[in-house]
Amino acid sequence: AQSVTQPDIHITVSEGASLELRCNYSYGATPYLFWYVQSPGQGLQLLLKYFSGDTLVQGIKGFEAEFKRSQSSFNLRKPSVHWSDAAEYFCAVGARAAGNKLTFGGGTRVLVKP
C-alpha cells in the first residue's frame, strides 16, 4: 500500500527566508506525486505535480519540488517566502494501479514571521 510521511508538523520561517518542506513516500512502482496547499477554511489547491521526466518541477506561486527516487522523497522548496504563504501544505502520492486514488501525508503547517 502506498503511504506518505511529512516529518515536520509545524515550520516557522521569517518572511523573505527560504522554505523547504519534506515529503517521503512509499510505493512499489513509479509514483505520481503532488503538493497541495490549503489556506484556513479553504479547500485544497494544487501547487505542482510530478508524473515523469525532469525530476525538478516548477509550480505556481514560485514553488518547486525535486523528485529523488533513491531517497523516496519529493521535497517542496521556495527561495523567498511571502506572508501569504502561511498555510498548510500536503504531499500526496497516486498511481493508476491503485484505482486513481491519492494518499496524503499528515500535512505541514507553515507560519511566516514578519
Place this chain on the structure above:
Amino acid sequence: NAGVTQTPKFQVLKTGQSMTLQCAQDMNHNSMYWYRQDPGMGLRLIYYSASEGTTDKGEVPNGYNVSRLNKREFSLRLESAAPSQTSVYFCASSSPRGSGGNTEAFFGQGTRLTVV
C-alpha cells in the same frame, strides 16, 4: 467554472441522525473521492469511485456509505452519525492521464460536520 461543488457547507447533527453529503463535478472526470480531514491526520480516504458504476472502500470506510449516482455525482451517507464522525469532509474528482496514471485531484470547498 464550478469545478467540484459540495453541499451543505456546514451541518450539525445529533448522535444517531442520518444525513447525505452531496457532491457534483462538471469536469467530466471519471474518478471521484470522499476524504475526511482531522487535525494532524491529513486527509484520509473514506470511499472512492474509479469510474461510473464502481465504488471501493478507502482507508476509513466504517460508518459511511456512498452512491455514484452518475458520472457527475457522488454522495456520502452517514446512516447513524457518531461524535467520532465530526470532521471536515472533502469531495474530489480526477481523471486518468492517458495510459500513464491519474491527473491531479480537484477538490470541493468542504463540508464542516459536527455531531453532538
